[in-house]
Amino acid sequence: MADVVVQNLGRRIxxxxxxxxxxxxxxxxxxxxxxxxxxxxxxxxxxxxxxxDRPSAGRIVVGGExxxxxxxxxxxxxxxxxxxxxxxxxxxxxxxxxxxxxDFTLEIxxxxxxxxRKRVMESLELVDMAQYAGRYPGxxxxxxxxxxxxxxxxxxxxxxxxxxxxxxxxxxxLRDRARDWLRDLQRRTGVTTIYVTHDQTEALxxxxxxIVMNQGRIVQHGTPTTIxxxxxSMFVADFVGASNAFEAEVVGFEEGTARLRLGEDTHILVRxxxxxxxxxxxxxxxxxxxxxxxTGDSAAEPNDFSVLVDATSYQGARTVYGFALGGxxxxxxxAAGLDSDTTARIRLPVExxxxxxxxx
Amino acid sequence: xxxxxxxxxxxxxxxxxxRSEAFAQYSIALFCLVLxxxxxxxxxxxxxxxxxxxxxxxxxTFANFVHxxxxxxxxxxxxxxxxxxxxxxxxxxxxxxxxxxxxxxxDIPLRGALSNILLWPMFVSPLVxxxxxxxxxxxxxxxxxxxMRFTGQSAPWDIYTVWGLSLMSGxxxxxxxxxYCISSAQQQDPRLExxxxxxxxxxxxxxxxxxxxxxxxxxxxAFVMNVVAALEMFAIPLLLGGPVGIQLITTFIYDKGFxxxxxDYGLVSAAAxxxxxxxxxxxxxxxxxLSRAHRFISIGPKGGRLQPLELGGWRxxxxxxxxxxxxxxxxxxxxxxxxxxxxxxxxxxxSPLELLTLENYRDVLFNPTYRQSVINTVLLAVIGGxxxxxxxxxxxxxAQRSDFRMRGTVDMLAQLPRAxxxxxxxxxxxxxxxxxxxxxxIAGTLWILGLAYIIRYLPAGYGIVAPALLQVTQxxxxxxxxxxxxxxxxxxxxxxxxxxxxxxxxxxxMMILFLKExxxxxxxxxxxNEVISMTMLTAWIPGYTGIVSSLxxxxxxxxxxxxxxxxxxxxxxxxx
Ligand SMILES: Nc1ncnc2c1ncn2[C@@H]1O[C@H](COP(=O)(O)OP(=O)(O)OP(=O)(O)O)[C@@H](O)[C@H]1O
Ligand SMILES: [Mg+2]
Numbered sequence: 001m002a003d004v005v006v007q008n009l010g011r012r013i014x015x016x017x018x019x020x021x022x023x024x025x026x027x028x029x030x031x032x033x034x035x036x037x038x039x040x041x042x043x044x045x046x047x048x049x050x051x052x053d054r055p056s057a058g059r060i061v062v063g064g065e066x067x068x069x070x071x072x073x074x075x076x077x078x079x080x081x082x083x084x085x086x087x088x089x090x091x092x093x094x095x096x097x098x099x100x101x102x103d104f105t106l107e108i109x110x111x112x113x114x115x116x117r118k119r120v121m122e123s124l125e126l127v128d129m130a131q132y133a134g135r136y137p138g139x140x141x142x143x144x145x146x147x148x149x150x151x152x153x154x155x156x157x158x159x160x161x162x163x164x165x166x167x168x169x170x171x172x173x174l175r176d177r178a179r180d181w182l183r184d185l186q187r188r189t190g191v192t193t194i195y196v197t198h199d200q201t202e203a204l205x206x207x208x209x210x211i212v213m214n215q216g217r218i219v220q221h222g223t224p225t226t227i228x229x230x231x232x233s234m235f236v237a238d239f240v241g242a243s244n245a246f247e248a249e250v251v252g253f254e255e256g257t258a259r260l261r262l263g264e265d266t267h268i269l270v271r272x273x274x275x276x277x278x279x280x281x282x283x284x285x286x287x288x289x290x291x292x293x294x295t296g297d298s299a300a301e302p303n304d305f306s307v308l309v310d311a312t313s314y315q316g317a318r319t320v321y322g323f324a325l326g327g328x329x330x331x332x333x334x335a336a337g338l339d340s341d342t343t344a345r346i347r348l349p350v351e352x353x354x355x356x357x358x359x360x
Numbered sequence: 361x362x363x364x365x366x367x368x369x370x371x372x373x374x375x376x377x378x379r380s381e382a383f384a385q386y387s388i389a390l391f392c393l394v395l396x397x398x399x400x401x402x403x404x405x406x407x408x409x410x411x412x413x414x415x416x417x418x419x420x421t422f423a424n425f426v427h428x429x430x431x432x433x434x435x436x437x438x439x440x441x442x443x444x445x446x447x448x449x450x451x452x453x454x455x456x457x458x459x460x461x462x463x464x465x466x467d468i469p470l471r472g473a474l475s476n477i478l479l480w481p482m483f484v485s486p487l488v489x490x491x492x493x494x495x496x497x498x499x500x501x502x503x504x505x506x507x508m509r510f511t512g513q514s515a516p517w518d519i520y521t522v523w524g525l526s527l528m529s530g531x532x533x534x535x536x537x538x539x540y541c542i543s544s545a546q547q548q549d550p551r552l553e554x555x556x557x558x559x560x561x562x563x564x565x566x567x568x569x570x571x572x573x574x575x576x577x578x579x580x581x582a583f584v585m586n587v588v589a590a591l592e593m594f595a596i597p598l599l600l601g602g603p604v605g606i607q608l609i610t611t612f613i614y615d616k617g618f619x620x621x622x623x624d625y626g627l628v629s630a631a632a633x634x635x636x637x638x639x640x641x642x643x644x645x646x647x648x649x650l651s652r653a654h655r656f657i658s659i660g661p662k663g664g665r666l667q668p669l670e671l672g673g674w675r676x677x678x679x680x681x682x683x684x685x686x687x688x689x690x691x692x693x694x695x696x697x698x699x700x701x702x703x704x705x706x707x708x709x710x711s712p713l714e715l716l717t718l719e720n721y722r723d724v725l726f727n728p729t730y731r732q733s734v735i736n737t738v739l740l741a742v743i744g745g746x747x748x749x750x751x752x753x754x755x756x757x758x759a760q761r762s763d764f765r766m767r768g769t770v771d772m773l774a775q776l777p778r779a780x781x782x783x784x785x786x787x788x789x790x791x792x793x794x795x796x797x798x799x800x801x802i803a804g805t806l807w808i809l810g811l812a813y814i815i816r817y818l819p820a821g822y823g824i825v826a827p828a829l830l831q832v833t834q835x836x837x838x839x840x841x842x843x844x845x846x847x848x849x850x851x852x853x854x855x856x857x858x859x860x861x862x863x864x865x866x867x868x869x870m871m872i873l874f875l876k877e878x879x880x881x882x883x884x885x886x887x888x889n890e891v892i893s894m895t896m897l898t899a900w901i902p903g904y905t906g907i908v909s910s911l912x913x914x915x916x917x918x919x920x921x922x923x924x925x926x927x928x929x930x931x932x933x934x935x936x
Contacts, residue, residue: 052838077378078841085842091835095857104853105843156843 003028003063004049004160004192010057011044011216018044019055019216026194026209031186033195035203036213037239042196045213046162049194050085051078063159084153084191085162088169090145092137098124098148099133102155109156123155124148126185143174150182154189161186161193167202179205200240204228212236234283234356243285246328247358250280257302257350260284263326268348269302272355283356288320290352291332294345303348312340381847385764388754392773395751395815399780399788402795403636407629413795424626428634433607441608444526444597445590451530452586456537457572457579459685462678464542465571467668469679474686475542481690482535483919485876487893488912490599492693493519493528495700495905502696502706509709525600529593531689536589537582544578545571553667563669571669577649584646588639592781594879599900609635610783617787617883625791632784640779694916701909720910729887730907733895734914736806737875740891741922744810745870751814752821752866757851760829761837771826778819782879785816790883804886812880817873821866828862829855865933868926875919 004026011019019041026032034042047053049060051067054075060068062083067076078085093101102120106112111119124130127147137145146166153161166182167175183206186193197203203210204224211221212235220232231237238245248260248268257269258276268284276282294304311322318333323346338344406413408420428434462468463475481489496503497519504515518524548571556570572579594610601611609631616628671678700706703715724730752774758764759771777785789812793803802808836858840850856863878893885894892915899907926932 050842052842078838079844079846081842082844083842085839087835087839089833089835091833091839093836093839093854093858095860104840104845108844108849152839152843 004194005061006045006049006058007060008058009045009048009055009060011041011048011053011055017216019048022058022213022216022218024211024218024221026192028192029190031183031193031195031206031208033197033203033207033210034213035197035200035210035240038198040213041216042198042213043164044216046085046164046194046196049160050083050162051076051081052085082156082158083160083162084156084158086149086153086164086166088165090137090149090169092145092149092152094137097134097136098129098140101137101148102152105152105156111156119155123151126154126189127151142169142171143178146170146178150185154191158191161191163193163195165197166195167197168199175202182206204240212240214239231285231354234285237285237354237356241287242331243287244291244328244330244332245283245285246326246330247281248284248326250276250278250282252278258355260355261326262328266305266326268353269350270353270355271350274357276355276357281358283358284353285356286348286353288331289318289333290349291330292347292349293332293334293338294347301347303350303353305346305348306343307346309338309340309342309344312338377846382764384848385758385762388758389764389766389770391751392755392758392770395818396773396776398792398796398811399777399785399815401788402791403629403632403784403788405795406625406791407633409626412625413791416795424630425633427624428627428630433612437607437609437612440522440606441591443522444529444593444608445587447523447526448530448533448590448593449583449586451527452533452537452589453579453583455530455685456534456582457541457575459534459682460538460541460545461567461571462682463538464545465567465669466671466675466678468671468675468682471668474682475538477686477690478538478682479535481532482539483872483876483923484690484916485595485878485893486529486532486593487595487599487878487896488697488876488915489528489532489693490596491896491900491905491908491912492697493531493596494599495706495909496692496696497524497528500706502699503692505707505709520600520604520606522601522606525597525606528600529590529596531693532593532596533586533589534689536585537579540578540582540585541575544575548574553669557667563671566669580649581646584642584649588642588646591635591639591642592783592879594781594783594882610781613783613787614882628787629791632787635781636779636784639781643779697909697912697916700905701913704906706905720906723907724910724914729890730895730899730911732888733890733892733911736890737892737915738918740806740810740813741871741874741918744813745867745874747810748814748817748821748870748874749863749867752818752825753856753863755818756822756825756829757855760826761834761851761855762847774822774826775819777815777817780816782816782877783882785812786880786883789815789880793884803884804889806889808884809881809889809891812884813874813877816877816880817870820873821870824866824869825859825862828859832858861932864926864930868922868930868932871922872919875915875922 006025007023009019009022010017022041022045024032034045036042044053048055048068049062055068055070057070058068059066059070062081066072066074067081068074093104096104099120102123103116106116106119121130121133124133127150129144129147129151132140132144132148137148140148146169150166167178170178179202195202195206204227207224209221210224210227212219212227214235220227220236227236227240231240234245237243246262248262250258251261251267252259254269257271259267259269260282261267270282270284272282305325307323307325309321309323313320318335319338320331320333321338322329322331323344324330332346402413405416407424408422409416410419410421410423411417459478463471463478468474495501497515497517498504499515499518499520504517507515519528552574553566553570556566561569592610593608594614597606597608597611598614601607607615613628613631613635616631617623696706699712701720702717703712704717704719705715706712724734755770755774759767759774764770780788789808793799793808802811832855836854837850840854845853876893878897881891881894885891892911896908896911899911
C-alpha cells in the first residue's frame with residue numbers, strides 16, 4: 001500500500017486532448033473517487049495509473065516508485081506495477097473456477113502450495129464467497145461475480161486498488177448494499193483505493209475525497225461535504241446533486257450582500273465569494289432541498305416570497321414541488337404537506353444560495 | 361490481508377523479459393512474412409528472369425510476358441477461360457441462390473437435413489468430383505450406359521466439352537454460394553418480412569421484393585468468390601478438358617510446367633502472375649464490397665423469429681426438385697465412385713452383383729505406393745493440420761492481441777495467400793525449394809507438402825480464429841496483464857482456452873482441407889511423398905479407374921469420419 005502522486009498528466013490521441021494537466025495525490029489508505037460525466041477521461045486516468053495506457057505527458061509515482069515520467073522517458077508496463085485493477089466488466093476468466101481465477105495471479109508470483117491455497121481462501125472469505133470457490137464465473141450472479149472480481153484484485157495484496165465503475169452492472173438495490181460492503185471492506189483492508197464513477201451518490205457516500213472531472217480536466221477536488229455544499233462551479237453544482245439555476249442581474253449592494261434582479265420586480269439577496277460589478281449578470285443556484293416552506297407567521301426575512309405552487313411530484317420519502325419565481329421555474333423539496341395550486345410562503349436562505357460568474 | 365507489502369512479480373529483469381516478449385512477437389511476424397513470401401517472391405523473380413532461377417544472372421526482363429502474349433494459342437485460351445467462367449458461375453449462382461432460398465427460408469420438408477447434404481461437396485476434392493463425373497456422365501459412364509440401354513441411342517450429352525466441364529465445375533462451386541446465401545437469408549431481420557406480410561404482400565412478393573434484395577450483398581460476395589473459384593478451378597478442366605485439348609489458364613500453366621524436356625519456367629511464371637493478378641484484384645474487390653455491406657445490416661434489436669415462407673401446393677414438388685438435384689449431382693457421382701470401387705468393370709449390360717469384388721481395395725492396401733499415399737495423407741492432415749492451427753493461433757495472437765507495432769501488417773499478410781491459387785502456391789514453393797539455399801533438403805518430402813498446404817490455407821484458418829478473438833473482450837488480457845502475467849502467458853493460459861472452440865473448428869477445417877488438397881501438391885510430389893490426390897491422378901492416366909475409385913472412397917470416408925468425430929465428440933460447428 002502506498003501513496004500516489006500524479007502530476008500534470010496529459011493524454012492526447014491524434015490532436016484530440018483526452019486528459020489535460022491532471023494532478024492529484026492520494027494518501028496511504030485513502031479512498032479517492034474520480035467523478036465525472038461519461039467520456040470525461042476517468043477511465044483514461046485509471047488506465048494510465050494501471051499502466052494499460054501510456055499517457056503523453058506528466059508523471060506518476062506510486063509508493064515512491066516512478067511508474068511513468070514523460071520527461072525521463074520512464075514507463076513501467078502494467079505487468080510490473082503490482083496494482084489491482086477491477087474492471088467494469090469484471091473480466092473474470094470464464095474457463096477458470098473462482099479459486100483458479102484467484103490462484104492464477106499467485107501462480108504468476110510463483111506462490112504455490114499451501115500458502116497459495118490459504119491466501120485464496122482468505123480472500124474469498126473476505127468477500128463472503130468461500131463456498132463458491134469451485135464454481136465457474138458463468139454460474140454466479142452479477143453481485144457474486146463482482147465480489148469475486150474484487151477478491152481477485154486483492155489476493156496478491158496490490159499496492160493500490162483501482163476500481164472502474166465496479167457497481168454499474170448491478171441493479172439499484174444490490175448497488176446500495178454493495179456500496180456499504182465495499183466501503184467496509186476498504187476500511188478493513190486499509191488498501192489505498194482510487195474509485196471511478198459517474199454516480200454522485202456512490203462518490204459522496206464512499207469517498208474520503210472526491211475529484212470532479214469534466215472534459216479531461218479536474219474541475220474541483222475536496223471532501224464529499226465540500227463538493228456538495230460548496231460546489232466551485234456551475235458544472236459541479238449541477239453534476240453533483242440537482243440544482244435550480246437561473247440568471248440574474250446585479251442591481252445593488254448592501255452590507256456584504258448583493259441585490260440581484262430576477263424578474264420584473266423580484267429581487268433576491270445573495271452573498272457572493274467574489275466582488276461582482278453593478279449590472280453584471282450572474283448565475284444563481286440553490287439546491288431544491290435547501291428551499292424552505294415557511295409556516296406560521298415567523299418574521300419576514302430577506303428572500304421570502306409568496307408563490308403559487310403549481311406542480312407536485314410525489315416521490316415517496318419526499319415530494320418535489322414546482323413554482324414560478326420572477327419568470328423562472330424553481331423546484332423545491334419538502335416532506336409533504338403542501339397542496340397543489342395553493343399560495344405558499346417560500347424562503348431561499350441567503351447562505352444556501354451560490355452564485356457564479358456567467359463564464360464559470 | 362494484514363501484510364502491507366505486496367507480493368511482486370518475480371523473475372527476470374523487467375527489461376529482459378520485455379525484450380523477450382518483443383522478440384517473440386517479432387519472430388512470429390517475421391515467420392508470417394516468410395511464409396507468405398516463400399511462394400510469391402521466387403515466382404515473381406522467375407517471371408521477370410530470362411533464365412531458370414537456379415541459373416539466374418540477376419537481370420530482369422519482360423521477355424517472358426512478351427513471349428506469353430505472343431503465343432498463338434493465347435486468344436483461344438482466354439476465350440475458353442471466359443466461357444468456362446460464365447457457364448460455371450451462372451450455374452453455381454443460380455442453383456446456389458435458389459437452393460439456399462428453398463432450404464433456408466421456406467417450409468420445404470426436411471430443410472435442416474437438406475441444407476446439410478447440399479453442402480457436402482465442399483468437403484470433397486474437385487478431383488474426386490471430376491472422376492465421379494466421368495464414371496457417371498462420361499461416354500462410358502454408367503448413366504450414359506443406362507440411357508443407351510433404355511433408348512437404344514447414345515447419350516445426347518458429352519462432358520468432354522467446355523459446356524460439360526463447366527457444368528461439372530459448377531456442381532463443385534454450388535455449395536459455396538449456398539453457404540453464403542443461407543446464412544444471409546437466415547440472419548435477416550424477421551420484422552422486415554413481417555412488415556411486408558402485414559402490408560398484405562404474398563410469399564412470392566416477399567421473396568422478390570424483400571428477401572432477395574436483402575441477400576444482395578451475400579449474392580454479390582458469393583459471385584466474386586465464384587469467379588475466384590472458377591479461375592482457380594484446375595482438377596475438373598484437367599480431367600475433362602485435357603484429353604480433348606481444351607485448355608484453361610490453370611491447365612495451361614500445368615501443361616507448360618510439365619512439358620516434356622525442359623519446361624519454360626519463365627513462361628509458366630508469367631502466366632501464373634497473370635492469374636495471380638486477376639485473383640488478387642477480385643479478392644480486393646470483394647474486400648471493398650464487404651466493407652460497404654453495413655448498409656444492409658438492419659437497425660435495432662431483432663424482434664421475433666424468422667417465419668418460414670409457405671410454399672403451399674409447391675411444397676412437395678419443390679422438395680422433389682431439390683432431391684432430383686441432389687440425386688443427379690452428388691448422388692449419381694458418389695454412387696458411381698462407390699459402385700466402381702466394388703466392381704471389376706462398370707457396365708450397364710452386366711449386373712454389378714456378378715462383378716462384385718474387393719480387388720480394388722486389396723490393390724490399394726497391398727501396393728506400397730497406394731498404401732503410403734493413404735498414410736501420408738492422414739499424417740499430413742493430422743500433424744500438418746495441427747501445426748497449421750498452432751501457426752494460425754500464434755499469428756492471430758500477434759495480429760489481434762498484442763501491442764506489436766506492425767500488427768496491422770501481420771493481419772494483412774495472414775490473409776494474403778487467399779489471393780494465391782493452389783497451383784501457384786505449389787509452383788512458388790517448388791521454385792523456392794530450388795532457389796532458397798537449404799530449403800532444397802525438404803524437396804520431395806512430406807515437409808514440403810506440409811509447408812505448401814499451410815501457406816495455402818493460412819487465411820482459411822485465420823478467418824476462423826481472428827473473428828473469434830475479436831469477440832472476446834480485451835478486458836480478459838488486460839486483467840491478466842495488470843495481475844502480472846506476461847504476454848505469452850496471457851495468450852496461453854487465458855486467451856487460447858477461451859477461444860478453444862474456434863481452435864477446434866480451425867483444426868478440423870485444416871484437416872478436411874489437407875485431406876482433399878491436390879493443387880498445392882501438384883508440382884511438389886515425388887515418389888515417396890505421394891498423397892491420395894496425387895496417386896489418384898497418376899493411376900487415372902493409365903486407366904486404373906477401379907483403384908482411383910477406391911482411393912476416392914477412402915478419401916471421402918476418412919473425411920466423413922473426421923467430420924463425425926469433430927461435430928459429435930467435440931461439438932465443432934463447421935458452418936453457420
Ligand atoms: N482510443 C481512443 N481514440 C480516440 N478517442 C478515445 C480513445 N479512447 C478514449 N477516447 C476518448 O477519450 C475520452 C475519455 O474516455 P474515457 O474512457 O476515459 O471516459 P470515461 O470518463 O471513462 O467515460 P465513461 O464514464 O463513459 O466510462 C472519450 O471522449 C473517448 O471518446
Ligand atoms: Mg470509463
